[in-house]
Amino acid sequence: MTPEEQAAVYDLLDLRVRMMPGLRESAPGLHGFLTSAPEAERMSYSTRERISHVVRRLGIGARPDLVDAAASPADAIATALDLSTPPVPPPDIPAPADHAAAREQRIATPVLGYWLEQMATSPRRIEERLVWFWHDHFATSLRKVQIQYLMWQQHLTMRDHAIGSFADLLRAISRDPAMLFFLDGVQNQRDAVNENFGREAMELFTMGRGHFDESDVLATARSCTGWVVNVPGRRDRALPVAPWQSLFVPFRHDGGTKTLLGVTGRHDMDAALDIMLDHPATAETVAAKLYVELVGLRPDPATAARLGAAFRRDYRVMTLVEEIVADPVFLSDEAIRVRVRTPLEKAVGLVQGFATHPEAGRAVFAGLEAVRYVPLLPPNVAGFPSGPRLLGPHTLVHAFDFVMALRPDQPVPEAAEAFARLGVHDVSEQSLAVVAGADSAPARIALALTSPEYSLT
Amino acid sequence: MTDHSLSALPEGADCGLVTRRHFVAGLGATVAVVLAGVHGISIWGRNPHLALAAPPPGSFGPGAPGRTLVVVEMGGGNDGLNMVVPHAAGAYRDLRGELAVADPIDLDGEIGLHPALESLAARYPRHEVAIVEGVGYPDPDLSHFASMSTWWTGTPGAVGATGWLGRYLDGTVGATDPLAAITIGPGPSAAMVGDASFVVSIQDATGLAPRIPPWIDDMDELLGAWAGFAAAPVDSPALFGQVQRAIAATAAARERLGTALAGPAAAPLTDAPAGDARMDRRRRRPGTLAGSLDVAARLVTSGLAPRIVYVHGFGDFDTHQGQVGRHEALMADLDEAVDGFFTSVEAAGRAKDVVVMTTSEFGRRARSNGSGTDHGTASTHLLIGATVRGGRHGAPPDLGALQDGNLVHTVDYRSLYATVLTGWLGAAAADVLGADHETLPLFATRDRLPIGPR
Numbered sequence: 054m055t056p057e058e059q060a061a062v063y064d065l066l067d068l069r070v071r072m073m074p075g076l077r078e079s080a081p082g083l084h085g086f087l088t089s090a091p092e093a094e095r096m097s098y099s100t101r102e103r104i105s106h107v108v109r110r111l112g113i114g115a116r117p118d119l120v121d122a123a124a125s126p127a128d129a130i131a132t133a134l135d136l137s138t139p140p141v142p143p144p145d146i147p148a149p150a151d152h153a154a155a156r157e158q159r160i161a162t163p164v165l166g167y168w169l170e171q172m173a174t175s176p177r178r179i180e181e182r183l184v185w186f187w188h189d190h191f192a193t194s195l196r197k198v199q200i201q202y203l204m205w206q207q208h209l210t211m212r213d214h215a216i217g218s219f220a221d222l223l224r225a226i227s228r229d230p231a232m233l234f235f236l237d238g239v240q241n242q243r244d245a246v247n248e249n250f251g252r253e254a255m256e257l258f259t260m261g262r263g264h265f266d267e268s269d270v271l272a273t274a275r276s277c278t279g280w281v282v283n284v285p286g287r288r289d290r291a292l293p294v295a296p297w298q299s300l301f302v303p304f305r306h307d308g309g310t311k312t313l314l315g316v317t318g319r320h321d322m323d324a325a326l327d328i329m330l331d332h333p334a335t336a337e338t339v340a341a342k343l344y345v346e347l348v349g350l351r352p353d354p355a356t357a358a359r360l361g362a363a364f365r366r367d368y369r370v371m372t373l374v375e376e377i378v379a380d381p382v383f384l385s386d387e388a389i390r391v392r393v394r395t396p397l398e399k400a401v402g403l404v405q406g407f408a409t410h411p412e413a414g415r416a417v418f419a420g421l422e423a424v425r426y427v428p429l430l431p432p433n434v435a436g437f438p439s440g441p442r443l444l445g446p447h448t449l450v451h452a453f454d455f456v457m458a459l460r461p462d463q464p465v466p467e468a469a470e471a472f473a474r475l476g477v478h479d480v481s482e483q484s485l486a487v488v489a490g491a492d493s494a495p496a497r498i499a500l501a502l503t504s505p506e507y508s509l510t
Numbered sequence: 511m512t513d514h515s516l517s518a519l520p521e522g523a524d525c526g527l528v529t530r531r532h533f534v535a536g537l538g539a540t541v542a543v544v545l546a547g548v549h550g551i552s553i554w555g556r557n558p559h560l561a562l563a564a565p566p567p568g569s570f571g572p573g574a575p576g577r578t579l580v581v582v583e584m585g586g587g588n589d590g591l592n593m594v595v596p597h598a599a600g601a602y603r604d605l606r607g608e609l610a611v612a613d614p615i616d617l618d619g620e621i622g623l624h625p626a627l628e629s630l631a632a633r634y635p636r637h638e639v640a641i642v643e644g645v646g647y648p649d650p651d652l653s654h655f656a657s658m659s660t661w662w663t664g665t666p667g668a669v670g671a672t673g674w675l676g677r678y679l680d681g682t683v684g685a686t687d688p689l690a691a692i693t694i695g696p697g698p699s700a701a702m703v704g705d706a707s708f709v710v711s712i713q714d715a716t717g718l719a720p721r722i723p724p725w726i727d728d729m730d731e732l733l734g735a736w737a738g739f740a741a742a743p744v745d746s747p748a749l750f751g752q753v754q755r756a757i758a759a760t761a762a763a764r765e766r767l768g769t770a771l772a773g774p775a776a777a778p779l780t781d782a783p784a785g786d787a788r789m790d791r792r793r794r795r796p797g798t799l800a801g802s803l804d805v806a807a808r809l810v811t812s813g814l815a816p817r818i819v820y821v822h823g824f825g826d827f828d829t830h831q832g833q834v835g836r837h838e839a840l841m842a843d844l845d846e847a848v849d850g851f852f853t854s855v856e857a858a859g860r861a862k863d864v865v866v867m868t869t870s871e872f873g874r875r876a877r878s879n880g881s882g883t884d885h886g887t888a889s890t891h892l893l894i895g896a897t898v899r900g901g902r903h904g905a906p907p908d909l910g911a912l913q914d915g916n917l918v919h920t921v922d923y924r925s926l927y928a929t930v931l932t933g934w935l936g937a938a939a940a941d942v943l944g945a946d947h948e949t950l951p952l953f954a955t956r957d958r959l960p961i962g963p964r
Contacts, residue, residue, distance in 0.1 A: 197826070237882070240831040245880025249830040252885070256653055267652060267914065391749065423713070423721070425696045425823075432823065433585075435655060438697055441752060445697045445711035446718050446760035453720035453732070461725045487738040495726050496735070505739050505753040 098389050098479055104129045105476040106389045109510050110347050111378070112178030113185060114401035115476020119178075126384055133178040134374070136216065140177060143167055143212070146205055148297055151286030155200045155297075161429075164205050166414050168428060172401050179374060183215040184208075185397075185428075186346050190339075191226045191258060192431035193235045202297060203231040203282075204429045219339060219368040220330050223258065227322055228299045230282040236434070241278050242305040248274045253434050254326075260334040265314060272313040276325035279306030330368065337361025340373055347374070348383050349391040349510075356380060390509035393443045396426040398510060400455045403502055406474035413458035420454035449503070456499045463494035471501040480506055564705030565677070565941065567684025573817060574936035577863050578810050580851070581675070581820045582799065582844070583699065584870040586828030587654065590889030591873065591917075592837055594641055595622045601909035609833055609878040617641075619963045621902070626841035629849035630894070635961050637900030638852075639892060640952050644904045645926055646888030646919025650872065654828070654885070657871035662700040664927055664943050674927055675818050676704025677942045678935060683707060683817060688763040689770075692809060692816050694802040695823030701869075702820055708759045709820075710767065715805050717771045718764040737761035770812035771805070799824045799847040807854035810864050817935070827870060833882040848894055856896075865895035865934050867926075876912050888919035891926060893952050897934075901959030903950050925950055 098106070104123045109115040111133035123129035144163045149155035172181050188211060195204050207229050214222035226232050227250075233239045236250035251274030255265045285296040294300045301322075311320050316328050329335050340360040344352045352360060364373050382388055394402075400417045403409075410416075421427045424447065431437050468489040472480050488500045501507060595614040596602050598621075603610045614622025615631040621641070623631045633639050647666045651657050660666045664674030672680070675691070683690040684706050691709045693699045698709040712718060722729055740758035744751040802821045809816055825840045848866060855861050873889025874882075888907050907917035928939035928947040940946045 237830045240879075240881050242880075247830055247879050247882070248884040249828075252653070256655070262653060262656060270652070393749065393753075419721070425713070432696055433654075441749075442697045444753060444756040445693075445709070446756070446763060447711045447713055448697065449756060449760050450718045450720045450733070450764070453722050456726065457721065457723050459723070461723065483742055484739055487735055490738070491732075491735055493726070495723065496732055499722070499726065499732060500735060500739075503736055503739075505750055505757065508753045509749055 097386055100125070101478040102389065103384060105478055106510075107133060107384070108178070109398065109402070109476055110349070110383075111182055113172040113181050113398060114405045115510075116173075116405045117474050117476060120476055120478075130378055134371075134378070136177050136180065136371075138176040140180070140212075141171065141175065143209060146202065149200075149202055149285075152200075152284050153286070155202055155284075158201055160201045160205060161418075162414075164201065164208065165418060165428060168208070169401070169404075169414055169417065172397075173404050179371075180212075180216050182347075183370060183374075184211050186343065187211045187215055187222065188428065189431065189436040190342070191222075191232065192434050192436040193229075193231050193429075194431050194433075195429045198231045198234045200231075200234070203234065206297065207231040208429070216371050217369075219364070219370055220326075221368075222370075223330065224323060224326055226258075227254065227277070227326060228280055228301075230297060230299050233280055233282055233299055238277060238280050239282055241274060241280070243278055243307040246271065246274050246278060246307065250274070250277055255329065257435060259329040259338070260332050261338040264332060264334045269313055272311040272320070273325050273329075275307040275309070275311050276313065276320040277322045279303060280322065281305065330365075333361060333365060336365035336368070340364045340377075343370075343373060344377050344380075347377050348380065349388050350382060352380075356382075390506070392510050393440055394508055394510040395437065395439065395443060396421055396424050396448065396452065397428070399452055399502065399507065400458070402475050402507075403455050403498075404458060406476070407463060407498060408460050409458045410460045416457035417455060420451060420457065423451040423454055424448045444508070449508075452503045452508075453499055455502060456495055459495055459498060461495070463498065465492070465494045466497060468497065468501075471497045472504070472506065474498075475501055475507055477501070477504070477506045480504075565681035567680070567682065567686060567706070570678065570681030570937045570941045572936065573678070573682035574934065575817075576815055577934060577936075578816055578865075579818050579930060579934060580803070580806050580810070580864060580866045581699075581701070581818065582803070582847075582866060582868045583701075583820065583822040584825070584827045584840075584844075584868060585658075585822055586826050586870075587657075587872045587874060587885055588827040588840075588868070588870040588889060589829060589833070589837055589874040589883055590643075590645075590870075590891070591876070592833075593624050593627070593841060594643065594890040595624065596620065596906055596909065597622050599909050605877045605909065607878050609883065618902070618961070621906070624838070624841040626838050627845045629845050630892075633852075633894070634900060637954075637958055637961060638896060638898065639894050639900050640898045641902050642891045642893065642904045642921060642926060642950065642952070643902065643906045644888050644917070644920030645891050645923050646872070646917070646921070647923050648919075650887040650916065650919070652872065652885040652887070654871055659700070661869055661871055661923065664924060672705055673699065673701035673703045674942055675699075675702045675820070676707060676709075678704075678931065678937055679707035679817065680704040681941055682935075682937065685759075688759045689766060689814050690817045691820070692767075692818070693820045693822065694805050695821060699820045699822055702818060708755075708763075710760075710763045712767070712805070714801065715771050715808065717767045718760065719768060733761060733764065766814065770814045771808055797824055799843045800850055803847040803851040804854070807851045810855055811858035811860050815863075829874065829882045830879065830884060831882040833878075852894070861896040865893060865898060865930070867894075867930060868892045873917060875915055876909060876917055877915055887913075887916040889917075893930075897954050899952055899954050899959060901961055903952060921950070922947060929953075 103126045105115045105120045107126050107129035108119050119132060144167050146160050149158045175181050193207060198204055210225050210229055214225055236253055237247045238250045241247040248270055252270045254273060256262055279302050280299055281302050282299050283292040283294050283296055292300055308319055310317060313320055313325055313328050314332060337357055341352050341357045360376055400420060404413060425432060426437060468485045471488055484504045484506055488497050491497045491500055592611050595611045597614050611624055613625050615625055616622040617634055630639055647660060659669050662673050663671040665671060679691050685708055688708045689710055691702050691707060693702060693709055693711040698711045702709045726732060740754040743754040802824055806819045806821060809819055825843060827840060829836050855864055868891045870889060873886040875884040875886040904921040907920060924943055924947040927943060929949040929952045931937045931939045931942055932949055933953040
């Protein structure tokens with residue numbers, strides 16, 4: 054790919070890039086940052102801010118204890134990538150007996166409560182960042198799937214593969230029951246081919262636009278025919294898989310010859326996915342997307358090509374993460390505070406920084422609901438909004454909602470302390486003065502939470 | 511450049527005491543600086559792909575003050591063939607099979623409306639509904655995201671560019687009025703993102719009011735303090751400056767917006783006709799078009815007179831499966847929404863000041879996939895209002911001459927835009943779209959189109 058082609062593919066693939074024009078520029082960094090004078094000289098960030106940058110990019114939220122404990126950015130990176138602590142076992146949620154029971158099952162509290170707690174407290178920081186990244190990448194919404202238990206099962210599948218192999222994750226998600234409902238895979242059969250999954254698999258999950266045409270969409274759709282989900286109580290005949298598992302049913306499959314990306318054969322789902330995984334654009338596109346997630350800037354063409362080529366060899370996610378983090382750009386001034394902090398990151402950071410009441414989870418999710426940024430409810434298959442789109446007035450003012458999670462008896466923090474608890478260490482005089490001007494603890498914290506500094510990450 | 515934002519804010523209190531009124535007045539001055547002084551630096555970031563600098567406010571003329579365009583974006587790709595049904599074409603039933611609309615409300619012996627569009631069908635003979643058939647663009651792209659981008663930017667294949675309505679706003683009101691452009695839905699629409707203008711986005715009638723705990727006793731004071739983060743903004747396209755400008759504009763818009771949404775102008779919900787509980791419920795429920803257009807009606811009738819209200823993020827028109835029931839529900843929502851909206855604006859005597867226009871990234875595939883329809887190309891769009899020239903426009907695509915199974919467009923979507931820009935918004939289409947496009951006779955003249963059997 055030429056750099057121009059590559060840029061065009063990123064543009065088309067990734068909504069966040071389009072909605073984030075600021076990313077296209079060489080980041081102007083800290084122009085005018087530490088004073089309010091526009092002509093101020095560009096400043097460099099402090100070591101503590103740099104450590105906080107590492108903590109919040111490689112995990113969710115700027116855990117103040119981790120920022121305080123790290124001796125250096127390198128130390129913070131090592132902590133964030135440390136996976137030696139075993140994961141906390143997920144709650145045991147019983148499978149619903151039948152379809153009607155599944156539609157009625159209300160497990161959002163244990164599911165989202167568990168997830169939020171892991172984001173806020175898990176020592177496996179990078180795993181939580183990746184679980185979120187994959188949810189955003191393979192964005193599946195409960196709004197269409199309707200069955201909370203299947204969203205929970207998909208979440209567990211993401212956890213199983215988040216730090217493993219992208220190839221395994223792609224194969225698992227393609228036959229995941231929630232995905233089969235979300236992109237109509239269960240409707241996709243020999244005599245009634247449904248293109249929904251086939252198109253998005255190529256456009257959003259693997260290669261990205263510019264590498265396939267309409268005949269490839271149809272070929273992928275035909276290859277993926279024949280998958281169903283065993284919904285208990287829905288069928289007369291027992292299926293040879295456990296309830297709520299997916300199953301390949303040969304008589305619904307189109308076993309004919311297809312030509313996909315120039316490869317002709319009697320492809321099934323795995324064959325089609327292998328062809329996509331073999332295409333260099335898949336590795337390069339996914340690697341570049343993870344680079345943007347962690348670094349906040351696009352990789353230059355040479356870096357993108359290098360990361361893609363390496364990723365394509367074995368699709369090991371942690372190897373890719375390590376290579377991205379090793380890029381000097383990751384710790385550079387240009388990368389710091391170059392992303393708009395998401396509502397989820399704002400909320401998790403608040404929970405990590407301040408004492409909360411026992412109903413905090415409910416308050417957090419009410420705040421996320423207000424701005425339609427609830428895990429398991431992405432607005433569409435392209436995932437959650439990002440970039441300056443998150444600076445819309447509605448999203449900005451509803452950041453105040455998260456204050457509902459705080460205990461009312463917080464001690465009044467100094468202005469700098471209010472920021473530091475949120476992982477913000479380099480603060481403009483103006484912003485410090487605004488927070489210092491409030492006299493109650495909740496008002497100070499609310500203002501730090503909605504400051505320009507905390508609005509970026 | 512007129513400073514609407516300043517003049518609309520309350521006067522400051524006596525000097526000395528820093529009261530909230532004093533602060534708000536000061537904020538007005540700040541906003542004037544923030545929004546006007548950094549012309550060309552959008553809160554959305556300056557766009558390097560844009561070949562030309564942002565047009566200075568007023569360079570496109572004043573536009574059409576007092577008029578509002580309401581855009582209804584049917585995201586996911588609305589099935590135009592089942593909204594305005596070509597029931598006389600034998601190919602329609604062959605292609606659609608069980609998905610074919612069995613009992614459309616006939617308009618002229620050739621086409622009919624989906625049966626859920628009852629009130630639109632009642633408005634059609636009153637010349638209030640323009641049906642534009644065959645709207646699409648050359649070399650259609652069947653990706654949601656590429657096609658949305660085409661519709662948003664007004665340039666097929668363009669990505670990363672400003673939105674067509676954003677450019678209109680840049681060249682008319684610029685940054686002078688933070689309430690000229692309002693999105694109802696999840697975040698500002700990309701169609702409205704310009705290089706200098708500002709888009710207020712709200713979800714529902716609560717406007718821009720956060721939910722804060724009772725132990726923070728003065729929300730206005732808190733939000734007043736919040737605006738202080740932008741008191742001395744960084745004059746830079748960097749994100750930090752963008753956040754400050756967004757805070758300033760939000761703070762400036764908030765109170766006026768709250769007043770407008772609370773105002774008595776819109777028909778109160780309790781005025782819904784007796785027995786119409788279903789509609790009342792829909793209008794109250796955020797996330798439906800009926801709920802969103804109810805908010806739009808309040809804005810239009812409030813005295814704010816926004817230039818553009820853009821409604822998106824309701825429903826899911828991407829009907830790959832389960833289409834019959836899902837599309838019926840969507841059409842019912844559309845019908846109730848439009849009816850409720852016009853009932854409100856008519857009651858307020860504002861019917862001649864507003865036009866509703868639909869958009870959608872594409873129509874659906876002509877042939878059914880068994881339970882739904884996959885992505886398609888050209889589709890039918892509606893323009894509704896007392897000033898439109900009701901009847902049929904464009905030309906229906908030939909169901910017997912599909913291209914790769916898809917309808918071939920007969921009207922370029924930029925013609926629709928050009929018509930609305932010149933005929934309603936008071937701008938030259940070439941200024942906004944970069945070139946002239948054929949316009950359609952969509953706005954009322956004395957010669958009405960024949961309505962009824964042909």
